[in-house]
Amino acid sequence: MPVETIEDPYVKLKLTQKLIDFIVKNVKNEKNVPHNIKTLKNCAQNKRADCTLSLKDIKWLKTFLTEQSNGKKKVNLHELLEGVDVQLPQPKITPxxxxxxxxxxxxxxxxxxxxxxxxxxxxxxxxxYLPDDSLAYQMKAINKQLIAVFTFVVTVAAGFAFGFWGIFWETEGVDLGFRLLIGIICALIIALAEIYFLAKSLSEDYDELPASQPLSKRPHQD
Missing domain, CATH: 1.20.5 (Single alpha-helices involved in coiled-coils or other helix-helix interfaces)
Structure with a gap:
């Protein structure tokens, strides 16, 4: 499936109840408090479990713990982060x-x-011993390809001749360069059309061969 660019490249942390209770109880609404932590403190209690923090918020929380540990019981950051679910950025997948x-x-x-x-x-x-192993089958396939190439060359040459001589017979006194240009344009248009139909025919034959050619069975001899 095609993958699009990542809209939100930031890593998010799904909080545990232990970390939520610590932030709500100890962190005060000050100016230097990150936006996500303020949102966690101010939102309703039943919606706090849906809040997430970024790595910048965790770094700020580490600094906060270091400052608050002076003269108090030290709280380790890894103990608060135990059980936290890390949500990595995911690209959007288009079906x-x-x-x-x-x-x-x-x-x-x-x-x-x-x-x-x-x-x-x-x-x-x-x-x-299928027919495609025989020399006759291989020669028939080569002749078919040679006929297709010969037909292509003759058709393109006929288109060039039509453009080169047709305008001369229709209007006398036409410049040779203009006649060559018309002939090349006609031949190019016919060549493109022939290449399209030839490629389409080969593609259809290649796709339908396994389904249309059943396994050959030899009669049972007692």
Whole structure:
């Protein structure tokens, strides 16, 4: 799932009842008291458990304990922080589009199926001699690709010829450079269209091959 930036990068501490009671009892509302500690003291008793402190508040509390320990029983900070829940900053996670998630699962399942078929092919007698292992099948696939390339070249050349000669036959006295420009533009448009449809056709054939080509079975011989 896509992860966004962290909105609140500060570490927060979820307080225990022992620490809450100590702050409420001993800390007074003075000017140098941090905002979070003031909020803890002034909020209702049933909502104090939801309050949090930052690391700066803990540093201030450590200084406060050091100043208050003169002539009194010393209170250690680690004793007050015992059992405190530390909340680390978490990035916001955006859920994926359901259609995209379904598409990814489908592609992953197809890829796993292809990997499994390739891995078990050598030990499965029903698929050990499939047509794609034969030389004729390989030559047929190469010829299909060569035909696609030849068709692409001929189509692009025909588009260039149409743009180069068509404007000449339509309007006499056209400059050669302008005719070349028109021919190249026509050939480029046709080439882009051919590449798009060729890539789309190859992608569809690649995706549908595992589902549309069942395992070949040889008849049982007694």
């Amino acid at each position: 994926r589009n359901p259609d995209l998630e379904a598409r990814i699962k489908k592609l992953r399942a197809q890829q796993n199926n292809r990997d499994y078929r390739a891995m078990t092919k050598s030990v499965d007698n029903t698929r050990k």
